[in-house]
Each structure stands twice: as structure tokens, then as C-alpha cells.
Amino acid sequence: MEQKQKSELTKTLILNESFKLFYKNGFKTTSVDKIMKTTNLTKGAFYHHYKSKKELGIEVISAIVQKRVYDGMIRPLYQGGDALHLLESTFSGRLKSFSLYDKQHGCPMNNFINEIADEEEAYQIALKRIIEEWKSALIHLLERGKQENSINKDISNTAVAIYLISAFEGVRGIRKLYNDDLILDHYMCGLTLYLNQLKP
Incomplete structure (x- = not known):
């Protein structure tokens, strides 16, 4: 195996295992030592790819968390079809797709926001980029719905x-407190009621 390819595989391993550890245990409590133990790599391998845990954290947010949000909550909004139906199917469908593990651990992005977003501007920028991309996709879909007369033209898209x-x-975070999905069921009922109010 070429050295460059081996190096990329090592970096990917660190990135993926770090995401899993941050998601399970939290960013602050996950040490570089713990990451290295999990990956069976040396600290030298870590510092060859990352200057610090902060740099790794930013890449986890930008490469893994952002992709999760994009694939699950942003890309579906650009599909064709009725805008309100697309909103409901995207939000409720995503909730239904989560494993029990995902439900128990909440949203990785939200976990990062709650744990470290107020401490470093670099974290804020990386996390805000995800929110802004999601917000833009929703605004785009809502505007399309207005043009197609499926959404009330008087509502504020933003x-x-x-x-x-x-x-x-919010409901992703609250679900961590419960042992069943009843709160998610109530959220989805509320979502339907809210979206019905957006009709012309």
C-alpha cells in the first residue's frame, strides 16, 4: 500500500472513531489518549494529522456532522413535489429513521452546540455553517411553495x-430523557398541526 493511501486511511480512522467517541461520551471528556487507544494508533500518528483535539473537533463537525445533516435534512428539501408534504416527510421521516442509539444520544450537532459552541469562535463558525445551509434550504423550499400556491404568501420564510x-x-435533545418514543409521536402530531397552518 502506498504511503499516501495509508496516511489517508489512518486519518479517516481517527476521524470516524473520534466522531463515535464524541457522540457517545462528549467532546470534552474524550481525550487524545482515549482516541489513540480506540484506534490502536500512536500519539505520533495523531499529531501527524492534527495539531490538536480542537483541530480534530472542527474537522469532525465539518466533515462528518455536516454530511449527516446534509444527507438527512437538507438534500431531501431540494426534491420535487408539494412543499408542505416535503417538509413533513423530511422532518418526520428523519425522526423515524433514527436507531435507538441515535435517539438515546440525541443530535451530534446539537450536542456540540450545547457543549462547546460558546467557548471557541472556530467551533461556532463550523456549527453555524451547518445551520445556515439548513436554513437556506428551508427558505428556498418555502419560497417555492409560495410560488406554487401551496404555502401562505404572508408567512415569513426565515x-x-x-x-x-x-x-x-429541541425534541432530539428532549428524547434523551425518555425510554420510549411517545414524545417523538407528539412532536410529529404537532408538526402536522403547525404545517397545516402554513396553507393558503
Whole structure:
């Protein structure tokens, strides 16, 4: 195996295993030593690829967390079809797709926001980029819905987008407190009621 390819595989291993550890145990409590023990790599291998845990954290957010949000919550919004139906199917479908592990551990992005976003501007920038991309996709879909007369033209696209993101992230966090999905069922009922109010 070429050295360059081996180096890339090592970096990918560190990135993926770090995400799993951050998601399970939290960013602050996961040490570089713990990451190296999990990957069976040396500290030298870590510092060859990353200057610090902070740099690794930013890459985990930008490479893994952002992709998760994009694949699950942003890309589906650009599909064709009725805008309101697309909103409901994207949000409720994503909730239904989560494993029990995902439900028990909440949203990785939200976990990062709650744990470290107020400490470093670099973390804020990386996390805000995800929120802004999600918000833009929602605004785009809502505007399309207005043009197609499936959404009330008087609503604020930005306000609705922020509300939808906040409610979704909120219920992901609250679900960690419970042992069943009843709160998710109530959220989805509330989502349907809210979206019905957006009709012309």
C-alpha cells in the first residue's frame, strides 16, 4: 500500500472513531489518549494529522456532522413535489429513521452546540455553517411553495425555517430523557398541526 493511501486511511480512522467517541461520551471528556487507544494508533500518528483535539473537533463537525445533516435534512428539501408534504416527510421521516442509539444520544450537532459552541469562535463558525445551509434550504423550499400556491404568501420564510430547525433539534435533545418514543409521536402530531397552518 502506498504511503499516501495509508496516511489517508489512518486519518479517516481517527476521524470516524473520534466522531463515535464524541457522540457517545462528549467532546470534552474524550481525550487524545482515549482516541489513540480506540484506534490502536500512536500519539505520533495523531499529531501527524492534527495539531490538536480542537483541530480534530472542527474537522469532525465539518466533515462528518455536516454530511449527516446534509444527507438527512437538507438534500431531501431540494426534491420535487408539494412543499408542505416535503417538509413533513423530511422532518418526520428523519425522526423515524433514527436507531435507538441515535435517539438515546440525541443530535451530534446539537450536542456540540450545547457543549462547546460558546467557548471557541472556530467551533461556532463550523456549527453555524451547518445551520445556515439548513436554513437556506428551508427558505428556498418555502419560497417555492409560495410560488406554487401551496404555502401562505404572508408567512415569513426565515421565521418558519428557524422555528422548524429549533423544534426538531429541541425534541432530539428532549428524547434523551425518555425510554420510549411517545414524545417523538407528539412532536410529529404537532408538526402536522403547525404545517397545516402554513396553507393558503
